[in-house]
Amino acid sequence: xxxxxxxxxxxxxxxxxxxxxxxxxxxxxxxxxxxxxxxxxxxxxxxxxxxxxxxxxxxxxxxxxxxxxxxxxxxxxxxxxxxxxxxxxxxxxxxxxxxxxxxxxxxxxxxxxxxxxxxxxxxxxxxxxxxxxxxxxxxxxxxxxxxxxxxxxxxxxxxxxxxxxxxxxxxxxxxxxxxxxxxxxxxxxxxxxxxxxxxxxxxxxxxxxxxxxxxxxxxxxxxxxxxxxxxxxxxxxxxxxxxxxxxxxxxxxxxxxxxxxxxxxxxx
Numbered sequence: 043x044x045x046x047x048x049x050x051x052x053x054x055x056x057x058x059x060x061x062x063x064x065x066x067x068x069x070x071x072x073x074x075x076x077x078x079x080x081x082x083x084x085x086x087x088x089x090x091x092x093x094x095x096x097x098x099x100x101x102x103x104x105x106x107x108x109x110x111x112x113x114x115x116x117x118x119x120x121x122x123x124x125x126x127x128x129x130x131x132x133x134x135x136x137x138x139x140x141x142x143x144x145x146x147x148x149x150x151x152x153x154x155x156x157x158x159x160x161x162x163x164x165x166x167x168x169x170x171x172x173x174x175x176x177x178x179x180x181x182x183x184x185x186x187x188x189x190x191x192x193x194x195x196x197x198x199x200x201x202x203x204x205x206x207x208x209x210x211x212x213x214x215x216x217x218x219x220x221x222x223x224x225x226x227x228x229x230x231x232x233x234x235x236x237x238x239x240x241x242x243x244x245x246x247x248x249x250x251x252x253x254x255x256x257x258x259x260x261x262x263x264x265x266x267x268x269x270x271x272x273x274x275x276x277x278x279x280x281x282x283x284x285x286x287x288x289x290x291x292x293x294x295x296x297x298x299x300x301x302x303x304x305x306x307x308x309x310x
Contacts, residue, residue, distance in 0.1 A: 078149015078209070079122035082111030083140045087154045087217065087302070088127035092281045092292025103128035104288065108295040110302035111152055114310065120150065129288065132158045133195035137202045144206035151203060151212040152306055156250050159195055160187040165242075166291050169235055170283060177231070181238045188242070188249050196250060200257035213309045214254040214261050215302060216247040218268035218280065220291065225274025230282070236274070262309040267301040 082088055089100070090109025097105045105125055106112065115123040124143035131140070133155045144151065165184050169177035203212055220243065221227075221236035231239075247263060254261040271279035279297030281289045293301060 078120075078147060079124075079145075080111070080115055080118075080120040080150040080152075081124045081143045081148055081207070081210075082109075082115075082127050082152050083136055083203070084127040084152070084154035084215075085131040085136070085158055086127075086129040086288075086292055087157070088152065088215070089125075089129050090127075090293075090298055091129045092289040093295040093298045094289075095295070097125075100128075102130075106295075106298070108298050110298050110306050113299060113303050114152075114306060127154070130158060131155060133192075133199040134159075137199045141202055141206050144203065144210070146208060148207040148210045150310060151207055151210045152215065152310075153199075153203070153212070154215050154217070155199060156188075156192055156196060156246060157217055159192050160184040160246065162291075165239075169231055169239065174232055174235055177235045178238055181235075181242050185242050185245050188245050192246075192249055193253055196253035197256065200253060200259060204257060211310070212254075212257070212259040213306055214250060214259050215305060216250055216261065216263045216265070217243055218264050218272065218293070218297070218301065219243050220273055220280060222270070222272040222275040225272070226276045227274035260309045262305045264301050264305045267305050268297065271297070271301070 086092070086104065088109065088111060089103055090096070090106025090112070091104045093106045093108040095107045097107060105127060109127070111125050111127065115125070126140045126143055128140065136153065136155050161180075161184055165180045168180035200212075219240040221240055223233060223237060223240070247265070251261040251263070268279060271277055273280055273282050279294055279301055281292055281294055284290050
């Protein structure tokens with residue numbers, strides 16, 4: 043049995059159920075945002091899936107006390123804090139279920155969205171279980187969605203955020219590259235697959251950054267923060283295939299505190 047087939051077989055049980063997807067800012071900026079209240083929107087990368095310590099009443103949204111919104115709020119004591127990010131959220135579900143916490147008095151908003159719109163979970167399942175050809179095809183389909191359908195979803199979401207929170211400073215965060223190429227991994231995906239996944243992440247971040255700029259929002263990349271801590275780096279801040287299944291391919295606690303928190307703090 044090939045190494046790849048062995049690894050995929052060992053991963054089948056885990057991935058068969060996959061379904062969801064700096065530098066400190068001056069005190070005056072944080073104080074201003076904190077005074078107006080902070081609302082954390084978005085998907086699993088904002089709710090903290092993969093980092094553990096899930097808040098009991100958050101249910102399947104899996105909001106974590108180790109997620110960057112919770113950590114920022116604990117350090118900056120905003121006048122109000124609404125943590126409504128949820129695992130599996132898309133641009134449309136963020137717009138339809140999470141914006142109720144926004145108001146004219148909201149001072150700061152953070153959001154991650156877009157990965158689930160383009161089938162993040164399905165892409166990773168195909169890449170792990172179905173071989174290189176299926177993986178690359180799935181990535182190509184996702185990239186097409188990024189370029190063709192995702193911009194309108196992001197634009198609509200951002201317009202809704204601005205409408206509900208006209209005075210807020212809105213920070214849109216991107217997604218990390220998953221893999222360090224020519225890294226320490228001896229099994230799993232091929233280098234061609236890893237490179238294609240990284241390239242797709244770059245496309246996704248580019249689309250998100252453009253739509254954020256069009257909306258007058260601040261885009262903050264996390265790529266620099268995660269560089270040296272990707273999968274296959276030997277010091278990964280991302281979970282690979284793991285149990286519970288929903289933690290797979292999400293930031294660990296170190297990725298939230300060392301990656302997303304500084305990226306958000308520098309833009310907040």
